[in-house]
Amino acid sequence: MGLDVTDRISTGIPKLDQMLGGGFIRGRTYLVTGETGVGKTILSLQFILEGLRQNEFAIYVSLDERIDGVLNGALSLGWDFWEYINRGMFFPFEFRLFTSDLKRFGKESRTFVEAIEKIARGRPISRIVLDPISALALGAREEFIVREYLREIINMLEEKLGATTLLTCDIPTGSTKLSRFGFEEFLSSGVIVLGVVRFKGKLLKTIYVRKMRWSNADSSIYVFEIRPGEGIVIKEPLSEQLDTMELQL
Numbered sequence: 001m002g003l004d005v006t007d008r009i010s011t012g013i014p015k016l017d018q019m020l021g022g023g024f025i026r027g028r029t030y031l032v033t034g035e036t037g038v039g040k041t042i043l044s045l046q047f048i049l050e051g052l053r054q055n056e057f058a059i060y061v062s063l064d065e066r067i068d069g070v071l072n073g074a075l076s077l078g079w080d081f082w083e084y085i086n087r088g089m090f091f092p093f094e095f096r097l098f099t100s101d102l103k104r105f106g107k108e109s110r111t112f113v114e115a116i117e118k119i120a121r122g123r124p125i126s127r128i129v130l131d132p133i134s135a136l137a138l139g140a141r142e143e144f145i146v147r148e149y150l151r152e153i154i155n156m157l158e159e160k161l162g163a164t165t166l167l168t169c170d171i172p173t174g175s176t177k178l179s180r181f182g183f184e185e186f187l188s189s190g191v192i193v194l195g196v197v198r199f200k201g202k203l204l205k206t207i208y209v210r211k212m213r214w215s216n217a218d219s220s221i222y223v224f225e226i227r228p229g230e231g232i233v234i235k236e237p238l239s240e241q242l243d244t245m246e247l248q249l
C-alpha cells in the first residue's frame, strides 16, 4: 500500500488536526502517551466516534478496563456507542493476554492478531484503537520479545487491514519517558503526549505533538479541557495560560 502523506483523516479534535499538520495520515499508526487519568481513553474514543459519524467501521480493544466500563464511561460524556454497535459498525471488545502466552512467543501470542483479523474479515474497518498497548507487554521479561510482538501487530494492522491505528501507552507518574518500554514511539508515525502540570495550586491538562512523520507539526504545548458532549477541547498554548494566571493570582 502506497503512502500518500496528503491523505489525512480527522482525529475528531479540530485543533489537534491542525497541530498534526492536517490530521493523521490514513493507514498509519499513532501513539497517545501520558500518565494515568490524563485522557488517553477519551481521546481514543473521540477518534473512533469521528469515524463512526462518517459511516466508517471501527474496532476498539480494551486491554485493561472492562469494556462495559469504558462504554458506560463514554455515556457519562454523552457519547452513545451502543447505537453504532447495534448498527454493526463498531466492534469493541476486551482482551486479556496471559503471561504464559507471551513467554511462548510465536503461535500462541498471535491469538491477539488473529482475533482482530477475524472481526475485520469482510468488513471495511478503517479505525482501530488498542488501549493501552503497554498492557500487552506486561509479564514479558525480555524486551526484544515485546518489541517483536508489537512490531508484528503494527505491521499486520497497517499491511493487512490498512486501518489507521491509535495505540495508547501509560507511562509511570512523574516519568519523563515517552513510552513504557522506550521503543513504542519508534514503531509509530506520530506521538501525542498528554500531561498534567501543577501551577499555583491548579492542575492543568496539557497536550502536544512530540513527533509527526512527513508533516509540519505545531510543537507548542496547549492546555485542554474535557467537556461532556465535546470530549477533549484544546484551548490556548500553555505559555499564554500561565501569563494570564500570573495576572490573576
Ligand SMILES: Nc1ncnc2c1ncn2[C@@H]1O[C@H](COP(=O)(O)OP(=O)(O)OP(=O)(O)O)[C@@H](O)[C@H]1O
Pocket (backbone or CB within 6 Å): 034, 035, 036, 037, 038, 039, 040, 041, 042, 043, 076, 077, 170, 226, 227, 228
Ligand atoms: N464526564 C466527564 N466530564 C468531565 N471530565 C471527565 C469525565 N469523565 C472523565 N473525565 C476526565 O477524564 C479523566 C480520565 O480520562 P481517561 O480515562 O481517558 O484517562 P486515561 O489516560 O485513559 O487513564 P488510564 O491510564 O487510567 O486509563 C478523568 O481524570 C477526568 O478528569
Ligand SMILES: [Mg+2]
Pocket (backbone or CB within 6 Å): 040, 041, 042, 131
Ligand atoms: Mg485509559
